[in-house]
Amino acid sequence: MCRRWGWAAALALLWANPLAAQGQAEALRRVEAQLDSMRGVAELRASALAAASATDTAVAGRLRVTTSVPLRPLAQAAADQAWALLVRRFGASVTSRATIPVIQFGDATSSPLAGADTSEVARGFERLASDAIWRHQGALFAEWLRGNVPGVEFPASDRAVIAEELLRTPARSNRACYQGDAAACAVSLGLRVGPDTLAEWYLPEAWPRLATMVGGQLSGLETVSKQQCEQAGDSAACRAILTPAHVLLPVSVGGRRFLLQEALDVGGDGAFERLTSAGDLALADRLSNAAGLPLDSLLTRWSTAIRAGAPHGPAQPSWELFLAAAWSALLLLVVLGGPRWR
Amino acid sequence: MFRALLWTQWRESRIAVLLLAAIALVAPVLSMNRLGPATEPWHAWDLLSASMRWSSSYPIVALLAAIALATGAWRPDHRTRHVYALSLPIRRSRYLLLRYAAGLTLLLGIGAALLAGATIAVLRVQVPPLLHTYPVGLALRFCMAGLVAYTLLFSVSGLTPRAARLLAALLLLLIIASLVADLLGLGWNPVERAMDALLSPYSPLSIFRARWMLVDV
Numbered sequence: 310m311c312r313r314w315g316w317a318a319a320l321a322l323l324w325a326n327p328l329a330a331q332g333q334a335e336a337l338r339r340v341e342a343q344l345d346s347m348r349g350v351a352e353l354r355a356s357a358l359a360a361a362s363a364t365d366t367a368v369a370g371r372l373r374v375t376t377s378v379p380l381r382p383l384a385q386a387a388a389d390q391a392w393a394l395l396v397r398r399f400g401a402s403v404t405s406r407a408t409i410p411v412i413q414f415g416d417a418t419s420s421p422l423a424g425a426d427t428s429e430v431a432r433g434f435e436r437l438a439s440d441a442i443w444r445h446q447g448a449l450f451a452e453w454l455r456g457n458v459p460g461v462e463f464p465a466s467d468r469a470v471i472a473e474e475l476l477r478t479p480a481r482s483n484r485a486c487y488q489g490d491a492a493a494c495a496v497s498l499g500l501r502v503g504p505d506t507l508a509e510w511y512l513p514e515a516w517p518r519l520a521t522m523v524g525g526q527l528s529g530l531e532t533v534s535k536q537q538c539e540q541a542g543d544s545a546a547c548r549a550i551l552t553p554a555h556v557l558l559p560v561s562v563g564g565r566r567f568l569l570q571e572a573l574d575v576g577g578d579g580a581f582e583r584l585t586s587a588g589d590l591a592l593a594d595r596l597s598n599a600a601g602l603p604l605d606s607l608l609t610r611w612s613t614a615i616r617a618g619a620p621h622g623p624a625q626p627s628w629e630l631f632l633a634a635a636w637s638a639l640l641l642l643v644v645l646g647g648p649r650w651r
Numbered sequence: 652m653f654r655a656l657l658w659t660q661w662r663e664s665r666i667a668v669l670l671l672a673a674i675a676l677v678a679p680v681l682s683m684n685r686l687g688p689a690t691e692p693w694h695a696w697d698l699l700s701a702s703m704r705w706s707s708s709y710p711i712v713a714l715l716a717a718i719a720l721a722t723g724a725w726r727p728d729h730r731t732r733h734v735y736a737l738s739l740p741i742r743r744s745r746y747l748l749l750r751y752a753a754g755l756t757l758l759l760g761i762g763a764a765l766l767a768g769a770t771i772a773v774l775r776v777q778v779p780p781l782l783h784t785y786p787v788g789l790a791l792r793f794c795m796a797g798l799v800a801y802t803l804l805f806s807v808s809g810l811t812p813r814a815a816r817l818l819a820a821l822l823l824l825l826i827i828a829s830l831v832a833d834l835l836g837l838g839w840n841p842v843e844r845a846m847d848a849l850l851s852p853y854s855p856l857s858i859f860r861a862r863w864m865l866v867d868v
Contacts, residue, residue: 472868476781477699479692484781515692619868624788629858633795636855637802641751644806645744 367414370396371407372438376414383425384414390431395438398462398573399581408445409438446585450569453499453592455558459566468618471564475615479515480559489612491605497559498568500593500604506553516547523555568611572600575607652741653749660753664723668757671716675765675793678708679772679786679865689777698776698866706863709765709789713797714859716761720754721804751805758797766790769865776866784866796858803855 365381367374369388372395376384395404412434443450443458451458475487475497485493495501502509511519520538527535530549537546573580576599584599597604624630661668682705686697728736728750736746769786778784810818829842849856 469862469868473699476779476868477696479696487781512692518693620862620864622783622785622788622867623792623861623863624785629861630791630795632853633799633855633858637799640799640802640806640855641748644751644809645747 370404371409372412372434373409374412374414374434380415383427383430386427387414387430387434390427391434391438394431394435395442398435398439399442400579402579403442403581403585407438407442409441412437449592449595450585454565454569455562457562457566459569463563463567463570465618467563468567468615469620471560471567472615472619474560474564478557478559479512480510481512482510483559486560486612487616489609489616491608491612494608494612495593495604498565498608499553499558500596500608507548507551507556510556510559511551513544513547516544516551517542519557520547520550522557523550525555564615567614568596568607571611571614572596572607575600575602575610577601652739653752656749657753657756659727660720660723660750660757663726664719664754664757667719667723668716668761671712671719672761672764674708675712675761676768678705678712679765679769679789680775681705682708682865683772683776686776689779694777695779695782698778698782699864702864702866705865709793709863710796710859712761712765713793714800716758717797717800717804720758721801721808724750724754724805725808747809751802754801754805755798758801759794762790762794762797765793772865778866782866782868786865789863789865792858792861792863799855799858 365376365378367376367381367385367388369385369392372388372392374384374388392404395407399407414430414434440458472487475483480497482490482493482496486497492501496509499506507516517539520535523535527550534546534549537543538550569584572584576583580599580601583601584595586595586598590598593604596607600607602610682701683698686701687694691697736743739746766786766789769789773784773786807815807818825841825845829840832840848854850860851857
């Protein structure tokens with residue numbers, strides 16, 4: 310399948326004749342759009358195949374799950390749960406219009422699994438459906454999230470990772486952002502960055518090492534630029550390789566996903582609709598509209614949540630240490646109360 | 652009497668204790684050794700990366716210390732078939748408590764070595780603002796993790812042969828049940844469940860699952 314996509318991408322690149330005249334980013338965006346549409350066709354095909362190979366269907370709202378007869382009760386319960394979660398997350402009006410591919414759960418011969426967790430299955434359905442909903446929201450979000458659609462809710466434990474990133478990555482704005490400076494957070498999160506993104510994010514002294522982190526497939530020119538930047542610190546070469554698409558983000562996509570989630574959580578009913586409403590609104594405005602707050606307030610809230618989730622050292626939480634002491638005392642009591650020597 | 656038992660324990664496990672104490676002393680110092688100047692933009696990155704890279708070594712040392720001390724605590728008694736212990740005019744529980752305390756003392760010694768090493772390590776580096784050093788917290792978690800593992804292994808090592816056989820049979824049964832469950836495609840694995848339970852947030856070993864970071868946010 311990957312090979313087919315590779316050929317398709319190559320053909321699309323050849324077909325896009327005026328590539329040389331346009332910016333690389335524009336061309337890539339066009340190829341991505343074509344790939345997205347092809348992926349959509351493949352999804353529909355997979356859905357049709359899924360529907361044909363199973364013998365029963367569980368339906369909840371616009372969620373359709375094809376499954377075997379023995380698995381149907383589990384699939385139905387999970388689909389109901391998943392649909393409730395989707396409605397809560399995206400709002401009734403979005404979910405009622407959503408195009409969700411048919412989900413296949415087991416095949417025609419599958420039998421129920423002992424100890425299967427309905428909530429776990431429901432979370433799987435929810436993830437697949439929300440992936441589909443997010444994928445239809447256009448390039449703005451896909452680009453900002455670098456293709457990582459927020460399929461599942463952002464786990465609270467991952468805030469520690471973002472806190473660490475803010476203090477670890479040598480981006481100019483990160484420390485101020487960690488301390489609650491909303492303007493700095495907007496820069497770190499790529500919401501308010503000027504045309505010279507690289508200089509706004511990182512000091513020139515950090516560029517050579519940033520270049521060492523650039524991975525993936527590079528063209529010959531890019532490889533040369535990378536080497537010149539790493540070895541000689543040539544700023545023109547650094548600028549050539551450390552494009553917004555290649556450079557290490559000051560805050561990774563996880564942080565961006567968490568901001569999106571915060572905006573939706575704060576915004577409550579209709580937040581997703583406001584976020585994805587039609588029109589030529591910038592991402593910052595969309596987030597602000599979704600949350601029903603000025604962007605700076607939303608970013609301050611985000612930063613506070615990150616600080617609250619930051620780790621507090623190996624001795625925390627203290628209850629873990631007390632628990633260890635309690636277990637030790639209990640085990641010791643059992644040994645001391647033992648009946649005999651051997 | 653405690654001194655005599657401490658001496659026995661020391662004699663049985665001194666090589667392991669000395670080696671582990673040396674590792675506990677040196678590991679934090681080594682972890683902060685190859686760091687560039689604090690003015691360098693990547694200083695915080697390097698500091699946290701080094702701290703993260705070495706973080707897995709501390710629970711391993713704690714576990715090894717617990718294994719060495721728990722086996723060392725019972726070895727003389729197992730070797731002499733408990734004759735010395737039975738000849739003493741004290742209750743069994745008191746004797747066991749003294750044996751346990753002797754091992755614990757040596758474990759605390761290794762913990763103290765870690766505290767010393769961690770303190771030296773953090774004194775040698777310049778920590779950027781907003782990052783914190785946790786030598787005491789790290790040593791505390793080390794001691795508590797060592798304590799719970801030591802107590803668990805001390806209990807297992809002190810089992811009567813019959814209880815040990817029962818435990819072994821139970822483990823074997825668990826493995827067989829898991830094989831059968833796999834063959835029947837039940838989608839439920841007892842060994843997996845047992846491991847999940849052992850590492851769940853409220854289990855005795857949950858203390859091993861954490862960020863053992865000497866320098867952290």
